[in-house]
Amino acid sequence: MFNVIILTAYPEMFPGSLKYSLIGKALNEKIFKIETINLHDFGIDNRKSIDDEPFGGGPGMILRPDVVEKALLSIAIKQNLNSAKIYLTPSGALLSQGKLGILSKLDEIIILCGRFEGVDQRAIDILGFEEISIGDYVLAGGEIAAQVLLEGCIRLIPGVLGHPESLLEESFSDNLLEYPHYTRPNVWEDSLGKKHDVPEVLTSGHHGNIKKWRLNKSVEKTKKIRPDLYIKKEQKQD
Ligand code: ADE
Numbered sequence: 001m002f003n004v005i006i007l008t009a010y011p012e013m014f015p016g017s018l019k020y021s022l023i024g025k026a027l028n029e030k031i032f033k034i035e036t037i038n039l040h041d042f043g044i045d046n047r048k049s050i051d052d053e054p055f056g057g058g059p060g061m062i063l064r065p066d067v068v069e070k071a072l073l074s075i076a077i078k079q080n081l082n083s084a085k086i087y088l089t090p091s092g093a094l095l096s097q098g099k100l101g102i103l104s105k106l107d108e109i110i111i112l113c114g115r116f117e118g119v120d121q122r123a124i125d126i127l128g129f130e131e132i133s134i135g136d137y138v139l140a141g142g143e144i145a146a147q148v149l150l151e152g153c154i155r156l157i158p159g160v161l162g163h164p165e166s167l168l169e170e171s172f173s174d175n176l177l178e179y180p181h182y183t184r185p186n187v188w189e190d191s192l193g194k195k196h197d198v199p200e201v202l203t204s205g206h207h208g209n210i211k212k213w214r215l216n217k218s219v220e221k222t223k224k225i226r227p228d229l230y231i232k233k234e235q236k237q238d
Pocket of ligand 1: 088089090114132133134135136137138139140141142145
């Protein structure tokens, strides 16, 4: 079973979105499990504080390293586990599909969710957390980011997806965005009475032409909206 341990000031935010759909089914079927550790249980002094002002001044509060260490030490150590410790932060390395694939093959992920302005850097360095960002924007905390990372990761565990072959053609698998999809009705009449049909090739039954059309659409779309990704693809082919 894939083991997830979340260190957070808001344990009630879990499993959150992870209890729905195919990921929720995997949770019920015990393909993975989530344990939350409440950082407030490890607060310091009689006020049980978990954060303090930044040395050097500046806005916001910083999560204390001693609190993070105590929370981490409360986790039962299991021998011979392939485990990763991740701190979610906008100043981390950008998460990618490749990284999700690597994480999905582990036995355990321990995730530290920041709130406030950040976490004392000593906790990250000394306790061995890898800093990961889910994108170039700033959220109010790491809890939603953790659910994004976990959903992306858990769907890659064998047995979680109903149609595992869909992993082969999805966006990013070859530095290309996925081609557009269409379904019934064949001709859709919108609320203004305008008719929109499906690209003819898709209903032709000609598998070779469909494959070619889809690849063309993928390339066209990637060049237009993700030229950075297309450059990566071309560099890989050289
Ligand atoms: N916490 C706040 N913003 C974040 C981001 N972009 N990625 C990961 N964790 C975060």
